[in-house]
Amino acid sequence: MAEKGGKGFSLGKGSGKSASQKTPSFKDDANFKFSAKSGGKLETPVGGKGGKAANGGIAKGPVPKEPAKYELSIEKELPTTAQCLMDCEAANILQGVQEQMIILSRDPTVKLPVSFDRGIQYAKPGSRYTNPQRVRQVLQRLKKYGVSDGEICAIANIYPETVDEVFALVSSLKANRSKLAEPLKDIILSAVVEAKPVVSSSSRLHCPASGIVLSSSLNVNSSVMFPDVKLELKARSIDMGSSTLICHTEAWQDLKAHVEDINRTHLRHLMSDNERCKSMMVEFDGMMLDYSRQRATDETMDKLFKLAEVAHLKENITSMYNGDHINKTENRSVLHVALRAPRDSVIRCDGKNVVPDVWKVLDQIHDFSEKVRNSSWVGVTGKTLKDVISIGIGGSYLGPLFVHTALQTDPEAIECAGSRQLRFLANVDPVDVARNITGLNPETTLVVVVSKTFTTAETMLNARTLREWISTALGPAAVSKHMVAVSTNLTLVEKFGIDPNNAFAFWDWVGGRYSVCSAVGMLPLSLQYGFPVVEKFLRGASSIDQHFYSAPFQKNLPVLLGLLSVWNVSFLGYPTRAILPYSQALEKFAPHIQQVSMESNGKGVSIDGVPLPFEAGEVDFGEPGTNGQHSFYQLIHQGRVIPCDFIGVVKSQQPVWLKGELVTNHDELMSNFFAQPDALAYGKTPEELQKENVPQHLVPHKTFIGNRPSLSLLLPSLNAYNIGQLLAIYEHRIAVEGFTWGVNSFDQWGVELGKSLASQVRKQLHESHTKGEPVKGFNFSTTIMLNKYLEEFSDGKGELTTTMLPRM
Numbered sequence: 001m002a003e004k005g006g007k008g009f010s011l012g013k014g015s016g017k018s019a020s021q022k023t024p025s026f027k028d029d030a031n032f033k034f035s036a037k038s039g040g041k042l043e044t045p046v047g048g049k050g051g052k053a054a055n056g057g058i059a060k061g062p063v064p065k066e067p068a069k070y071e072l073s074i075e076k077e078l079p080t081t082a083q084c085l086m087d088c089e090a091a092n093i094l095q096g097v098q099e100q101m102i103i104l105s106r107d108p109t110v111k112l113p114v115s116f117d118r119g120i121q122y123a124k125p126g127s128r129y130t131n132p133q134r135v136r137q138v139l140q141r142l143k144k145y146g147v148s149d150g151e152i153c154a155i156a157n158i159y160p161e162t163v164d165e166v167f168a169l170v171s172s173l174k175a176n177r178s179k180l181a182e183p184l185k186d187i188i189l190s191a192v193v194e195a196k197p198v199v200s201s202s203s204r205l206h207c208p209a210s211g212i213v214l215s216s217s218l219n220v221n222s223s224v225m226f227p228d229v230k231l232e233l234k235a236r237s238i239d240m241g242s243s244t245l246i247c248h249t250e251a252w253q254d255l256k257a258h259v260e261d262i263n264r265t266h267l268r269h270l271m272s273d274n275e276r277c278k279s280m281m282v283e284f285d286g287m288m289l290d291y292s293r294q295r296a297t298d299e300t301m302d303k304l305f306k307l308a309e310v311a312h313l314k315e316n317i318t319s320m321y322n323g324d325h326i327n328k329t330e331n332r333s334v335l336h337v338a339l340r341a342p343r344d345s346v347i348r349c350d351g352k353n354v355v356p357d358v359w360k361v362l363d364q365i366h367d368f369s370e371k372v373r374n375s376s377w378v379g380v381t382g383k384t385l386k387d388v389i390s391i392g393i394g395g396s397y398l399g400p401l402f403v404h405t406a407l408q409t410d411p412e413a414i415e416c417a418g419s420r421q422l423r424f425l426a427n428v429d430p431v432d433v434a435r436n437i438t439g440l441n442p443e444t445t446l447v448v449v450v451s452k453t454f455t456t457a458e459t460m461l462n463a464r465t466l467r468e469w470i471s472t473a474l475g476p477a478a479v480s481k482h483m484v485a486v487s488t489n490l491t492l493v494e495k496f497g498i499d500p501n502n503a504f505a506f507w508d509w510v511g512g513r514y515s516v517c518s519a520v521g522m523l524p525l526s527l528q529y530g531f532p533v534v535e536k537f538l539r540g541a542s543s544i545d546q547h548f549y550s551a552p553f554q555k556n557l558p559v560l561l562g563l564l565s566v567w568n569v570s571f572l573g574y575p576t577r578a579i580l581p582y583s584q585a586l587e588k589f590a591p592h593i594q595q596v597s598m599e600s601n602g603k604g605v606s607i608d609g610v611p612l613p614f615e616a617g618e619v620d621f622g623e624p625g626t627n628g629q630h631s632f633y634q635l636i637h638q639g640r641v642i643p644c645d646f647i648g649v650v651k652s653q654q655p656v657w658l659k660g661e662l663v664t665n666h667d668e669l670m671s672n673f674f675a676q677p678d679a680l681a682y683g684k685t686p687e688e689l690q691k692e693n694v695p696q697h698l699v700p701h702k703t704f705i706g707n708r709p710s711l712s713l714l715l716p717s718l719n720a721y722n723i724g725q726l727l728a729i730y731e732h733r734i735a736v737e738g739f740t741w742g743v744n745s746f747d748q749w750g751v752e753l754g755k756s757l758a759s760q761v762r763k764q765l766h767e768s769h770t771k772g773e774p775v776k777g778f779n780f781s782t783t784i785m786l787n788k789y790l791e792e793f794s795d796g797k798g799e800l801t802t803t804m805l806p807r808m
C-alpha cells in the first residue's frame with residue numbers, strides 16, 4: 001500500500017506575515033521592530049482508507065457478538081494507492097477536506113456533494129484519541145506479528161480495554177491468538193489507553209468496522225469514498241495553511257489532555273503553593289493582577305503560551321499595530337491603538353501615518369469643547385449650552401457611557417464638569433427620548449449625534465426626534481447651533497442638516513465597539529469634563545497599548561487575561577464570565593465589555609470562514625460588588641461555575657469614614673473584594689461545618705465545593721488615566737481571545753439579519769397604518785402577533801396625524 005500522506009495538505013496557521021515595513025512607534029520606544037515568525041505549519045498526512053471495515057456505519061447499539069462476515073474485506077478492494085486510516089486520522093483529514101471544500105464552494109464551477117457532512121459525522125465519533133500519531137506509532141509495532149493495516153485501524157477504532165475485546169471484535173486476528181495475545185496486552189492496551197482521553201465505558205462506541213477510504217492525494221482529481229457515498233472533488237491544489245483551525249493543533253490537544261491533570265487538583269491545594277501564587281501575580285504601572293485563583297498551574301500557563309505561539313498571537317498583534325487589514329471580511333485595518341497614540345508616534349494605515357489625522361480631530365474637539373464650555377459657542381438664543389445629549393447606540397454609546405459613569409465621581413472630573421450635564425440617548429424606545437429630554441431646555445442643550453455609519457435606524461430616528469424637539473422650540477435655524485455630529489460618513493451628516501464644519505470625523509479602521517477613544521467618546525466627554533481630562537484618559541489607554549505590544553507574554557496583562565479566558569471557555573468548559581467591579585463608578589463597565597466581547601468573539605466560523613467545531617466567545621455579565629453579592633452570587637458560589645473578574649481600587653474616589661466605625665466605608669467594600677475570591681476558591685467542607693456544630697440536615701446546604709476560579713485586578717485609583725488603562729486591558733484581552741480562537745474579532749455580521757427583518761416589519765406597519773393594508777408575507781405566529789399589535793389602530797384610535805413628542 002502506498003505511503004500515507006505523500007502530498008498532504010498542511011494544517012498549519014498559514015505563513016506568518018513577514019516582517020512588515022510598517023512599524024508603529026511610540027515616543028518612548030521609537031523602535032518597535034518585529035520580526036514575524038513564519039511557518040509553524042503542522043503537516044497532517046493524507047492517505048488511504050479508513051480504519052473501520054465496511055459495515056456501513058458506526059454501531060451505536062451493544063457490541064456485536066460476532067463481527068460482520070465481510071469485516072476488513074474492503075482492504076482487498078482498495079486501489080494500490082490507498083491505505084487504511086484509523087477513525088481519528090480520517091476525521092482529521094476529513095475536517096481538512098471540509099475546509100478545502102468550503103474554499104472550493106466559493107467557486108461556482110465546483111459542485112459540492114451534499115452528502116459530505118455524512119462522512120464527517122461518520123468519522124468524528126471515532127476521533128477520540130488525543131494523540132493519533134502516538135496511537136499509530138504504537139500499533140504499528142504489531143505489523144511484525146503479521147497484523148495488517150486494516151486490522152491495526154480496526155483495533156484502534158474499538159478502543160479496546162481487554163485483549164479479549166480485540167479478538168472478539170477483530171475476528172481475523174483470532175487465528176493468531178496465541179502469538180498476538182502478549183504483544184497486544186503489552187503494546188496496545190497500555191499505550192492506546194494512555195493516548196486517549198477518558199471515555200466512560202457506557203459512552204464508548206464500539207466501532208469494529210468502517211469504510212472511509214481516501215486516495216493517497218487530495219490535491220489532484222481526488223476521490224473520497226464513504227461506504228455509501230462517493231464524492232468527486234475538482235482538481236485543485238490549495239494551501240490549507242491559512243485556514244487551519246486552532247483546535248486541530250497539537251498545542252490545543254495538549255491542553256485538552258491537560259484538563260485531566262487540573263481536574264485532579266483543587267484550588268484549596270493550589271493556593272497553598274506560595275511559589276505558584278507568586279508566579280501568578282503581575283504588576284504593571286501600579287496595577288496588580290493576581291490570577292492564582294485560576295484553575296491553572298505553571299504547566300497550564302506554559303501550554304497556553306505554546307498555544308499562543310501556534311496561534312501566531314505575537315504576529316497577529318504586530319499585524320494589528322502595523323495596520324494590516326486584519327478585519328478580513330471588511331478588508332479593513334484595526335487601529336484603535338492609533339486613537340490614543342502620542343502625537344509624535346507613527347502608526348500607518350495603507351502606508352499613511354494616521355496619527356496626525358487623529359490629533360487633528362482631537363485638536364478640533366479640544367477647540368470646540370473649550371468654546372462651548374467657555375460660552376464662546378452659545379445656543380441660538382445666546383444662552384450657554386450647559387447640557388449635552390449624546391445620541392448613539394452600541395459602540396457609539398456603551399463605551400462613552402462607561403467612561404462618563406466612571407468619571408462622574410472622580411474629584412478632578414467633578415470639578416471640571418461644574419454644573420454641566422451629559423446624557424445618553426440610545427434606545428429607539430420613545431421612553432428613552434422622554435427620559436433624556438425631561439428637565440432639559442432646548443435653549444441650553446447641545447445634541448451630539450454619534451454614528452459611525454450615520455445610517456443606524458435607532459440613532460437616526462432619535463436624531464430626527466431631537467431635531468424636531470429643537471426646531472419646534474427654537475425654529476429650524478437652531479439646528480446648526482444645537483446639533484453636531486461624529487461620524488465616518490460626513491456626506492450623510494451634511495444631508496441630515498448638520499453643518500459639516502460641526503462634524504467630527506473618525507475612520508473605517510476604528511470598529512464601533514472600539515471607538516470610545518475617537519470623537520465618539522472624546523467629544524461628549526470633553527464637552528462635559530474638558531479636554532485635559534480626556535487626554536489623561538487617552539494616556540492611560542496608550543500606556544496599556546505599549547505594554548500589550550512589547551511586554552513578554554508572561555508579564556503581559558491582556559495576554560494573560562485573554563489566554564486564561566480561552567482556557568476557561570474552551571478547555572474547562574466555563575462559557576460565562578462575571579465582571580465584578582468593587583466600585584460603583586464602574587457600574588457601566590460590564591455592559592460595555594459585554595458588547596466588546598460578545599460582538600467581537602461571538603462567531604461561528606474562523607477568520608477564513610471555516611465552521612468552528614468548538615464554541616468561541618464567552619457570555620459576559622456583571623454588576624458592581626457588593627450589589628451583585630445580594631443578587632446572583634448564590635449561583636456563583638453553589639450553582640454553576642462562573643469564572644469571575646474581581647476589580648478593586650485601592651483609593652476610593654469618594655472616601656467616607658464615620659467616627660466610631662471600625663473601618664472606612666471603602667474598607668468595608670474592599671473587605672468583600674478580598675473575601676469573595678477565597679470563598680469561591682476554598683469553599684467550605686462538611687468537616688468544617690461539623691466542627692462548627694452545624695446541624696446535620698443543613699450540612700449539604702451549607703457545603704461549598706469551592707474550586708471556583710477567579711482573578712483579581714487591583715487598581716491604585718480610579719481617575720481618568722486608570723479608567724483608560726482598564727478599557728484598553730479588556731479591549732486587548734478580547735483581541736487575544738479572538739486571535740487565539742482564530743476568529744475575526746472585528747466584524748459583526750451577526751447583527752445584520754435582525755436589522756433587515758425589522759425593515760420588512762417597518763414597511764408593513766407603515767402600509768397598515770396609512771393604507772389599512774392587511775399583514776402579509778410573514779409566518780403564522782408573526783402574522784398573529786402583528787395583527788394583535790395593529791388592533792389598537794383599527795378603529796382609528798391610534799391614527800397618526802400630527803407630530804407627537806414625549807409629555808413627561
Ligand SMILES: O=P(O)(O)OC[C@H]1O[C@](O)(CO)[C@@H](O)[C@@H]1O
Pocket residue numbers: 393394395396450451452453454455456459512513599748751
Ligand atoms: O455607530 P453606528 O454606525 O450607528 O453603529 C452602532 C452600532 O451598531 C453595531 O453595528 C451593531 O448593530 C455596532 O457594532 C455599532 O457600534
